[in-house]
Amino acid sequence: MTPAPTPAYRRLSVEERRSQLLTAALTLFAHRAPEDVSLDDVAEAAGVSRPLVYRYFPGGKQQLYEAALRSAAEELQHCFDEPLEGALLPRLSRALDRYLSFVDGHDTGFSALLQGGSVVETSRTTAIVDGVRRAAAEHIYRHLGVTDPGPRLRMTVRTWITAVEAASLIWLDEDKQPPVQELRDWLVEQFVAVLTVTAARDPQTAAVVGALADDGRD
Amino acid sequence: MTPAPTPAYRRLSVEERRSQLLTAALTLFAHRAPEDVSLDDVAEAAGVSRPLVYRYFPGGKQQLYEAALRSAAEELQHCFDEPLEGALLPRLSRALDRYLSFVDGHDTGFSALLQGGSVVETSRTTAIVDGVRRAAAEHIYRHLGVTDPGPRLRMTVRTWITAVEAASLIWLDEDKQPPVQELRDWLVEQFVAVLTVTAARDPQTAAVVGALADDGRD
Incomplete structure (x- = not known):
């Protein structure tokens, strides 16, 4: 059996990748103030490059924060x-x-x-x-x-x-x-x-x- | 008897002028959202020029808003x-x-x-x-x-x-x-x-x- 690929190299669909980035961002934003989270932190937590984060969230941290917030709001409504x-x-x-x-x-x-x-x-x-x-x-x-x-x-x-x-x-x-x-x-x-x-x-x-x-x- | 000078031309002390500008700002900020108040509005309400407002509040609207807020906070505490x-x-x-x-x-x-x-x-x-x-x-x-x-x-x-x-x-x-x-x-x-x-x-x-x-x- 070959070992499972590490998250960084797994091929994810656009939706999966977006959701993976959001989860990483949400975890960081959950336990640090927004001003203490950088896009590099998010990239590192998701095991991807910073340009990849930008490809999904061209608006940068503000866009990522709002998307993470929207996903947290949905979770909260549940x-x-x-x-x-x-x-x-x-x-x-x-x-x-x-x-x-x-x-x-x-x-x-x-x-x-x-x-x-x-x-x-x-x-x-x-x-x-x-x-x-x-x-x-x-x-x-x-x-x-x-x-x-x-x-x-x-x-x-x-x-x-x-x-x-x-x-x-x-x-x-x-x-x-x-x-x-x-x-x-x-x-x-x-x-x-x-x-x-x-x-x-x-x-x-x-x-x-x-x-x-x-x-x-x- | 000479008529009372209009507010625009009265000589005010620095403290009086500052307080006059704050009062004008506070009245505007009280009844409009901060984004709908300009420094021109404040100058007009106080009957002074825009540069005069800047002389007292070199930080512009943000500084004026914070000063007005501090003065409202004091009033509220009373x-x-x-x-x-x-x-x-x-x-x-x-x-x-x-x-x-x-x-x-x-x-x-x-x-x-x-x-x-x-x-x-x-x-x-x-x-x-x-x-x-x-x-x-x-x-x-x-x-x-x-x-x-x-x-x-x-x-x-x-x-x-x-x-x-x-x-x-x-x-x-x-x-x-x-x-x-x-x-x-x-x-x-x-x-x-x-x-x-x-x-x-x-x-x-x-x-x-x-x-x-x-x-x-x-």
């Missing part, structure tokens, strides 16, 4: 895939488990991206992040069984999503303390608490909170 | 000045009233700044905004009578501050609905609710929540 069955809060817990494990696995990149002021942050990268936030909100409305969320419910859900992001960043900043399960339970309880506050002023949210309570009794 | 006396939640309400009136008065600039991806956003502008967030957290700990906040209380307070920012942006985005007094009450109630969730796991936060409850009974 965290929200949760069947519309069973009690609601356990569904939310499972989605948060996946989200927090994403945060854990992309720590530095996640912080750099969300903390802003990065050299490669542009209105396009901001739009990608906003797309993920919007998708998260849509998932939540669907799970809550709400098709036309009013302004008070929307503000509550969107504010909670930002609170989840903020808590994730603080968690990374505090050496991933408290333990991730405690953070997840805390976020779920925060969700119920903030909905309950809104419910006092908004019949739509009150119905949602009522459904959550009934759910817990099943 | 919102938090609240005597350490009387019941706690009314103190928080008064600080939020001032904060929300700042948001109302700087709507576009406030959104542009916090939403990121702006052409003039840099690690320096991000640091200025983070400074305001830190100051807000320190004010809250002081009012709560906590000198050494533990990680769970810190996470709760910092997350709530981000939630306030997010709610402000959504409020601007939703044509300033619901009415500002409702938003302010909702934010105060959210504060108590999120602290109460944390209190179940953290004795320090439980003591704070206990003090808030006693306070309400005075």
Whole structure:
């Protein structure tokens, strides 16, 4: 048997090569601030030459960063895939488990991206992040069984999503303390608490909170 | 009596001139996105020539934006000045009233700044905004009578501050609905609710929540 070819010399299709470069870039951007990743680093991590990276990403680091970000955003959106069955809060817990494990696995990149002021942050990268936030909100409305969320419910859900992001960043900043399960339970309880506050002023949210309570009794 | 000289021809001291330019810039940046404000606009609004603006801000628009931002950050921090006396939640309400009136008065600039991806956003502008967030957290700990906040209380307070920012942006985005007094009450109630969730796991936060409850009974 001949030994398997090393990655550098394997013949890859255009799609495979692109995906290999993206994976290498994503791993680097995940654990270093974007300004600390060079195209040479990406070429080295993928075992290819720098000109090859440029052939796939003629826009250089900015283009590669945005492509990596788009691929991370897709991965992140998969965290929200949760069947519309069973009690609601356990569904939310499972989605948060996946989200927090994403945060854990992309720590530095996640912080750099969300903390802003990065050299490669542009209105396009901001739009990608906003797309993920919007998708998260849509998932939540669907799970809550709400098709036309009013302004008070929307503000509550969107504010909670930002609170989840903020808590994730603080968690990374505090050496991933408290333990991730405690953070997840805390976020779920925060969700119920903030909905309950809104419910006092908004019949739509009150119905949602009522459904959550009934759910817990099943 | 001779008529008052027009602003363009009044002799101002260096400090007065600088402050006049900053005020003009701040007004423009408050109601337009930074990319839509030119140095010519600032010169025109201040009734001076463009070279004069450059003499005071040789770094051009970026320097002027950062100086305007620093001056807005100072103004914003004054919102938090609240005597350490009387019941706690009314103190928080008064600080939020001032904060929300700042948001109302700087709507576009406030959104542009916090939403990121702006052409003039840099690690320096991000640091200025983070400074305001830190100051807000320190004010809250002081009012709560906590000198050494533990990680769970810190996470709760910092997350709530981000939630306030997010709610402000959504409020601007939703044509300033619901009415500002409702938003302010909702934010105060959210504060108590999120602290109460944390209190179940953290004795320090439980003591704070206990003090808030006693306070309400005075």
